[in-house]
Amino acid sequence: QQQVKQSPQSLIVQKGGISIINCAYENTAFDYFPWYQQFPGKGPALLIAIRPDVSEKKEGRFTISFNKSAKQFSLHIMDSQPGDSATYFCAASPISSNTGKLIFGQGTTLQVKP
Amino acid sequence: KAGVTQTPRYLIKTRGQQVTLSCSPISGHRSVSWYQQTPGQGLQFLFEYFSETQRNKGNFPGRFSGRQFSNSRSEMNVSTLELGDSALYLCASSRSGTNTGELFFGEGSRLTVL
Numbered sequence: 001q002q003q004v005k006q007s008p009q010s011l012i013v014q015k016g017g018i019s020i021i022n023c024a025y026e027n028t029a030f031d032y033f034p035w036y037q038q039f040p041g042k043g044p045a046l047l048i049a050i051r052p053d054v055s056e057k058k059e060g061r062f063t064i065s066f067n068k069s070a071k072q073f074s075l076h077i078m079d080s081q082p083g084d085s086a087t088y089f090c091a092a093s094p095i096s097s098n099t100g101k102l103i104f105g106q107g108t109t110l111q112v113k114p
Numbered sequence: 115k116a117g118v119t120q121t122p123r124y125l126i127k128t129r130g131q132q133v134t135l136s137c138s139p140i141s142g143h144r145s146v147s148w149y150q151q152t153p154g155q156g157l158q159f160l161f162e163y164f165s166e167t168q169r170n171k172g173n174f175p176g177r178f179s180g181r182q183f184s185n186s187r188s189e190m191n192v193s194t195l196e197l198g199d200s201a202l203y204l205c206a207s208s209r210s211g212t213n214t215g216e217l218f219f220g221e222g223s224r225l226t227v228l
Contacts, residue, residue, distance in 0.1 A: 034216070043118070043204050043219030044157070089157060100147030100208050100217060101170045104157040 006105025019077040023090035030092040118220035139207030146188040151202040
């Protein structure tokens with residue numbers, strides 16, 4: 001029940017294309033779903049996050065879609081750029097518990113080809 | 115504003131030794147969490163400290179321990195090192211109490227156990 005399953009493991013997209021990464025969770029206590037972006041040699045950095053009370057959140061080229069009934073959420077990167085090449089992690093947490101514990105997916109390595 | 119600082123950045127140890135890693139959180143952040151990152155297991159939560167108290171703990175053996183000081187700086191210790199402890203150890207701080215959920219990660223300490 002503590003798992004977050006992420007797919008695909010790796011993704012290659014042409015510049016200007018749409019990158020889509022999917023995650024699924026089991027624990028219904030989760031109420032905070034962030035996405036982190038990690039570049040080589042760096043720590044993960046928060047990209048965008050969503051709470052279950054909305055089905056979609058958009059920030060620039062990045063959109064989270066959330067399906068509460070299916071317990072799934074996804075990250076869409078529109079107009080993908082070579083600078084978006086990084087590893088992306090979805091995560092989940094019972095944020096109402098106000099702790100620093102996040103359950104992370106396995107990560108997706110995105111390569112955007114020029 | 116300085117980010118999360120982790121030291122040392124790289125270290126090599128042999129099996130059976132112990133290691134101590136240090137983390138200085140962002141000024142004003144009182145919560146410090148530690149994560150282990152490996153290619154096979156991804157990002158796994160080790161423990162979290164808040165106001166010098168361990169608030170949450172992941173599923174790691176007792177060889178992994180930590181502490182937090184009154185200035186919020188934190189250390190983690192791994193005793194009796196095993197080959198499988200080779201990993202990137204990430205520290206993250208947060209401004210606990212705002213319920214934003216955002217963790218700010220350092221660049222990590224890369225431990226190699228020979």
